[in-house]
Amino acid sequence: GAGVSQSPRYKVTKRGQDVALRCDPISGHVSLYWYRQALGQGPEFLTYFNYEAQQDKSGLPNDRFSAERPEGSISTLTIQRTEQRDSAMYRCASSRSFRTSGGASTDTQYFGPGTRLTVL
Amino acid sequence: AQKITQTQPGMFVQEKEAVTLDCTYDTSDQSYGLFWYKQPSSGEMIFLIYQGSYDEQNATEGRYSLNFQKARKSANLVISASQLGDSAMYFCAVSGTYKYIFGTGTRLKVLA
Numbered sequence: 001g002a003g004v005s006q007s008p009r010y011k012v013t014k015r016g017q018d019v020a021l022r023c024d025p026i027s028g029h030v031s032l033y034w035y036r037q038a039l040g041q042g043p044e045f046l047t048y049f050n051y052e053a054q055q056d057k058s059g060l061p062n063d064r065f066s067a068e069r070p071e072g073s074i075s076t077l078t079i080q081r082t083e084q085r086d087s088a089m090y091r092c093a094s095s096r097s098f099r100t101s102g103g104a105s106t107d108t109q110y111f112g113p114g115t116r117l118t119v120l
Numbered sequence: 121a122q123k124i125t126q127t128q129p130g131m132f133v134q135e136k137e138a139v140t141l142d143c144t145y146d147t148s149d150q151s152y153g154l155f156w157y158k159q160p161s162s163g164e165m166i167f168l169i170y171q172g173s174y175d176e177q178n179a180t181e182g183r184y185s186l187n188f189q190k191a192r193k194s195a196n197l198v199i200s201a202s203q204l205g206d207s208a209m210y211f212c213a214v215s216g217t218y219k220y221i222f223g224t225g226t227r228l229k230v231l232a
Binding site: 093 | 225
C-alpha cells in the first residue's frame with residue numbers, strides 16, 4: 001500500500017479482555033516497529049521485527065504483551081487481560097532496509113495512523 | 121543506551137519568522153541517526169528530516185534544516201519562514217541498534 005496502515009483505528013474494551021492490534025507496513029519494508037504513545041509524550045519503543053524475526057522485545061512492559069509477524073509482512077500486537085493502564089495510542093512504523101546486529105540504524109521510519117486503545 | 125532531551129515544552133513564533141527547536145542526545149554508539157518528526161493535532165507522525173552521525177554537512181529539507189553539532193551532541197531543528205500550518209508537536213529521535221528513542225516533544229505554536 002501507499003503507507004503504513006493500522007486497524008482498528010479505535011478500540012474500546014473492558015478490563016480483562018484481550019485485544020489484537022494489526023499493522024500492515026509499507027510494501028517491501030523489512031523492518032517493523034511497535035510503539036506506545038501516551039498523551040503528550042513521545043513514542044515509546046515496544047518491539048522490533050526484521051522480516052518475521054522478533055529481534056528486540058525489550059520494550060514490552062510485561063508478559064501480557066506479545067507481538068508476531070509470521071510471514072514477514074503484517075504484524076499483530078496482542079494485549080492479554082487488558083488493564084486500564086494499557087490505555088494509549090499504539091503506533092506501528094516500518095522502514096525499508098535489512099538491519100544488522102551491529103551499529104545503529106539510519107533508516108527512516110514511516111508511521112501508521114495508530115490505534116487508540118481505551119480500556120474501561 | 122540512548123537518550124533524547126527536548127527542554128522546550130512549548131514555543132511560540134511569529135508567522136514568517138524562523139524558529140529553533142532544541143534537541144540534545146546521548147548515545148554510546150559510534151554510528152547513529154537523528155530524526156525529527158512532526159505531529160499535528162490530527163495525530164499522525166510525519167517524518168521531516170534525517171542526519172547521519174557521519175554526515176559532515178547539516179541536513180536540509182525545504183524550510184527545515186538540522187543544526188548538527190556532534191561534539192555537543194545536539195541536533196536542533198530550524199524552521200525558516202514559519203507558517204500557520206507548522207503549529208504542531210515536534211519530536212526528536214535517535215536511532216540505536218534496533219530501537220529509536222524519542223524525546224518528550226516541543227509544542228510549537230505559530231502566531232498570525
